Amino acid sequence: MAKAIKDKILKMLIDAQKLTKKEMSDALELQKKKKIGLDKALIETGHIKEQDLMAILVRELNIPFINLSKYKIDPALQEVINERTARQYKIVPLSMLDYTLTIALSDPFNIFLIDDLKNITGKEIDVVMSTNTEIAKAIDAFYGIKTEMNVNEITKDIQLEDFEIVADTSQQESDDGSVDDSEKAPIIRMINLIVKEALRRRASDIHIEPEIDGMRVRYRIDGILHDILNIPKENQNAVIVRIKIMSRLDITTNQVPQDGRFKLKIDNKEVDFRVSILPTTFGQKTVMRVLDKSKLAVGLNGLGFEDKALKTIKEAIKKPFGMILVTGPTGSGKSTTLYSIINELNTVERNIITVEDPVEYLIEGLTQIQAHPEIGLTFAEGLRAILRQSPDIVMVGEIRDNETADIAIKASLTGQLVFSTLHTNDAAGTLTRLVDMGVEPFLVASSLVLVSAQRLCRKICSKCKEEISVPDDLRKRLSERLPKGAKFYHGKGCDACNQTGYHGRVGLTELLEVDDVMRDMLIQGKSSDDIKNYARKEKGMITLWDDAINKSAAGITSLEEVLRITTSE
Numbered sequence: 001m002a003k004a005i006k007d008k009i010l011k012m013l014i015d016a017q018k019l020t021k022k023e024m025s026d027a028l029e030l031q032k033k034k035k036i037g038l039d040k041a042l043i044e045t046g047h048i049k050e051q052d053l054m055a056i057l058v059r060e061l062n063i064p065f066i067n068l069s070k071y072k073i074d075p076a077l078q079e080v081i082n083e084r085t086a087r088q089y090k091i092v093p094l095s096m097l098d099y100t101l102t103i104a105l106s107d108p109f110n111i112f113l114i115d116d117l118k119n120i121t122g123k124e125i126d127v128v129m130s131t132n133t134e135i136a137k138a139i140d141a142f143y144g145i146k147t148e149m150n151v152n153e154i155t156k157d158i159q160l161e162d163f164e165i166v167a168d169t170s171q172q173e174s175d176d177g178s179v180d181d182s183e184k185a186p187i188i189r190m191i192n193l194i195v196k197e198a199l200r201r202r203a204s205d206i207h208i209e210p211e212i213d214g215m216r217v218r219y220r221i222d223g224i225l226h227d228i229l230n231i232p233k234e235n236q237n238a239v240i241v242r243i244k245i246m247s248r249l250d251i252t253t254n255q256v257p258q259d260g261r262f263k264l265k266i267d268n269k270e271v272d273f274r275v276s277i278l279p280t281t282f283g284q285k286t287v288m289r290v291l292d293k294s295k296l297a298v299g300l301n302g303l304g305f306e307d308k309a310l311k312t313i314k315e316a317i318k319k320p321f322g323m324i325l326v327t328g329p330t331g332s333g334k335s336t337t338l339y340s341i342i343n344e345l346n347t348v349e350r351n352i353i354t355v356e357d358p359v360e361y362l363i364e365g366l367t368q369i370q371a372h373p374e375i376g377l378t379f380a381e382g383l384r385a386i387l388r389q390s391p392d393i394v395m396v397g398e399i400r401d402n403e404t405a406d407i408a409i410k411a412s413l414t415g416q417l418v419f420s421t422l423h424t425n426d427a428a429g430t431l432t433r434l435v436d437m438g439v440e441p442f443l444v445a446s447s448l449v450l451v452s453a454q455r456l457c458r459k460i461c462s463k464c465k466e467e468i469s470v471p472d473d474l475r476k477r478l479s480e481r482l483p484k485g486a487k488f489y490h491g492k493g494c495d496a497c498n499q500t501g502y503h504g505r506v507g508l509t510e511l512l513e514v515d516d517v518m519r520d521m522l523i524q525g526k527s528s529d530d531i532k533n534y535a536r537k538e539k540g541m542i543t544l545w546d547d548a549i550n551k552s553a554a555g556i557t558s559l560e561e562v563l564r565i566t567t568s569e
Contacts, residue, residue: 023045026045027041027042027045028041030044030045054129054131057108057129058129061108063108063127063128063129064128064129065128065129065130066094066104066128066129066130067130067134068092068104068130068134068135068137068138069134069137069138069495071094071138073092073093073094073138073142074095075142077093077094077095077096078093078142078143080093080096080101080121080123081093081101081103081117081120081121083139083143085117085120086139086142086143087139089105089110089113089116089117090105090106090107090132090135090136090139091103091104091105091113091117091135092104092130092135092138092139092142094128096123099123099124100123100124100125100126101117101121101123101124101125101126102125102126102127102128103117103125103126103127103128104127104128104129104130104134104135104138105127105128105129105130105135106129106130106131106132106135108127108129114127137495140200141495187235187238187239187242188242190231190235190239191239191242191243191246194206194208194217194228194229195264195266195273195288196266197219197228198219198288198290199266199271199290201219201221201498202221202222202504203219203220203221203290204220204221204223204289204290204331205219205220205287205288205289205290206218206219206220206286206287206288206290207219207220207225207285207286207287208231208239208243208285208286208287208288209280209285209286210236210280210282210283210284210285211282212282213233214230214231214232214233214236215230215231215232215233215235215236215239215283216229216230216231217229217230217231221498221500222458222459222500222502222503222504222505223331223456223458223505224458224500226498236283237283240277240283240284240286243275243277243286243288244258244260244277246262246275247260247261247262247273247275248260248262249275249277254279254284255279256279257276257277257278257279258275258276258277259274259275259276259277259358260274260275260277261273261274261275261358262275269294270293271290271291271292272290272291272292272293272361272362273288273289273290273291274288274289274291274358274360275287275288275289276289289360291360291361293361293362293363300313300314300340300341300344303333303336303337303340303507304506304507305507305509306509306542306547306550308542309509309511309542312450312511312513313341313450313452313511316449316450316513317341317344317345317417319417319449320415320417321412321413321414321415321416321417322412322417322418322447322448322449323408323409323412323418323419323420323447323448323449324341324417324418324419324449324450324451324452325399325419325420325421325422325430325448325450325451325452326338326419326420326421326422326451326452326454327421327422327423327424327426327427327429327430327451327452327453327454328421328423328424328453328454328455329423329455330423331456332454332455332456333454333455333456333505333507334421334454335360335361335421337452337454337507338395338419338421339360339361339363341419342354342363342366342393342395342419343363345393346363346365346366348365350392350393351367351389351390351391351392351393352365352366352367352391352392352393352394352395353366353367353368353369353386353389353391353393353394353395354366354367354368354369354394354395354396354397355369355371355379355382355383355386355394355395355396355397356368356369356370356371356395356396356397357370357371357373357379357397357398358370367389369382369385369386371397378403378404379396379397379398379399379400379401379404380401380403380404380407383396383404383407383408383411384407387407387411387416391416392416392417393416393417393418393419394408394411394416394417394418394419395418395419395420396408396418396419396420397420397421398420398421398422398423399420399421399422399434399437401437402437402438402439405434405437405438405439406438406439406443408420409434409439409443409444409447410443410447412447413443413446413447418447422434424453425453426453426510426528426532426543426544427451427452427453427510427511427512427532427535427541428451428512428528428529428531428532428535429528430448430451430453430512431444431445431448431451431514431518431522431528431531432522432527432528432531434448435522441522441523441525442523444522445514445518445519445520445522445523446519448514449513449514450511450512450513450514451511451512451514452509452510452511452512453509453510453512453544454507454508454509454510454544455507455508455544455548455565455566456505456506456507456508456565457505457506457508457548457551457557457561457562457564457565458502458503458504458505458557458558458561459502459503459504459505459506459556459557460489460490460491460501460502460503460555460556460557460558461491461493461494461496461497461500461501461502461503462503463494463496463497463503464491464492464493464494464496464497464501465489465490465491465555466489466490466491466492467487467488467489468488468489468490470488470559486553487553487555488552488553488555488558488559489555489558490558490559490560491503491558501558502558502561506551506556506557508544508547508548508551508565508566509542509544509547510541510542510543510544510547511541511542512531512535512541513539515539517534517538518531518534518535521534544566545566545567548562548565548566549562
């Protein structure tokens, strides 16, 4: 019966939309390939809008339609339908009156769903309809983490099997007596939930910070920290011990900083986490950096470089020797850029060795060395050892001192291609910074091939982007190089971006190709401003400010973000 009604409705849709045989064929092929309903196949191929399908379903089946975004759901219904059930069946509980539970669903043809829910809840089931998109949003909003909860409330529906720690099994977690047996499973589930929610929200860092009366959990999303959750004070030690066990750190050490890492397998995907633990006034603070190797797979083309900049970088990394530096403050994407470059150069013919502190991404095919300054394995010592291993390409995590800079530069002059990072404000300042560190100007001039200064700025959310007006005096003050008639935008905030107006980040880049004139200027002791002015006027270098203004005028980022990240010139 349901199938007959469904076929009738689909025929009406096809007649109303006047679908071609080719469009029907595409949908049928997708239906067979994905083993989904024809209605969903038609929506996925874009031949029928979900709203059109809903309108006919509501009319033919006489089922009410509800806009979930305007509906306030009673939190007590989480006791009746837990998150796992809601996500499995793609439903949202709306209300319960006596023995009848009302739910919202998007597929009224799933005849088994009603029977399953009757068995799960022991209630009669009444249904209303909403779109797949609205239901997914409502589930996320309804079952999201509350700010104030105790451990058992947080963890009651989270299964231990959701996550698998991929690590050395020679150490057994059950041997640890620091966590009471009655608290251990809830603590494990809570850490799992914190990690799961961080991945869902695209967080790059998880901060777990002890305070006088509890622990605060914050996520860094698109470079900005957001409050997420408060953990009761009595669970503080158990949380720290759990993270230390996962990271294979010493649980008896509380007074010195510790660094570790662990890997989780989530939905058949492995994600690395770098852990830093720091003693503070109210206990040990933990920061977990999320390291998703799949993001490196996009390569240089996916990092947001302009075409000209991308071409310059690709030409520079083809050189057989020399030094290429990526500069910028912490969190500006330097490591991602370097790893993406190394990934492109990572072939069986090349011997690529890195010395890092810490090793962020574990890349197959590379020889990666973890620096340990406390036992004498500094960047400089590691670099000396690397050069005896006949490398073709060397990556040094960071140039921090004269010794490391001197060895790296000399290595780049004797046949190796050397990559590293440095903390400077702009590209031209890198040349004079190396001289200030004690490296001879002629060595810097001879070795440097390319310097890339970069920042990360937030992208305007595409779902809520709208044009804004900018006063003429502000346009004039921003830059005389502003494109004529440029339009500016901002995000007004929506559910897709958690009301922030931003979703994702894009790189701002300033590339300095070192030529013979710049080398002469450096040897003559010219300032970084002189070198920068030459590069802009004679070489057409696009500065960080230029790149930021261009991306704002192109509607990629907002003027507020430009002014937050860069300074005018």
